[in-house]
Structures are given as C-alpha cells and as structure tokens.
Amino acid sequence: MCRNIKTLFNFEPPATEEEIQAASLQFVRKLTGFNTPSKANEEAFHRAVKEVAEAAGHLLDSLVTQAEPRNREVEIERAKARNAKRFGTESAT
Numbered sequence: 001m002c003r004n005i006k007t008l009f010n011f012e013p014p015a016t017e018e019e020i021q022a023a024s025l026q027f028v029r030k031l032t033g034f035n036t037p038s039k040a041n042e043e044a045f046h047r048a049v050k051e052v053a054e055a056a057g058h059l060l061d062s063l064v065t066q067a068e069p070r071n072r073e074v075e076i077e078r079a080k081a082r083n084a085k086r087f088g089t090e091s092a093t
Helices: 016-034 039-063 072-087
Strands: none
Touching: 016 039
C-alpha cells in the first residue's frame, strides 16, 4: 500500500493539496489495514486522513534546503529507467 507514497518535498512546482491528501490517505490505509473503513470506523478514519494531511502540509511548508528543486518530469523518467532495469522491460519514452 505505502509504495504509492511519493516524496513531496523540494519539487518544482511544489506538491499540491491533492498530492498531500493522496499520500495521507495511503498512510492511514497502511496504519489501519483498511482500504475502506467500516461505518463504525469511518469518522475516525477520515478525521485521521485530514489530520495527517494537515501535519504533512505544515511539515512541507517548514522544511528548508539548499538543494535545487527537483524537476518532476526528470524524476518520472529516472523512475521509468529504474523500473525498466529492475523488471527487464523497455522504458516507455
């Protein structure tokens, strides 16, 4: 489940609210073991996702670095190349 959580810090353009929300949802899913919570746990589950997203947003806003921001397109191509090497498939470029 958590394999879908991507690094969100130091990218140009910065992480969107949707990306932070998606990472938070994956994190809470991993912690709880629920893909979809039961009705009894639904409120707590959604509250946790909201709180994690808020904390992640505050964290990303407060971090500093001297490194140049990474380019999303370049990182996507690097990931494709790593996957092609790892799984022995052609890189779709």
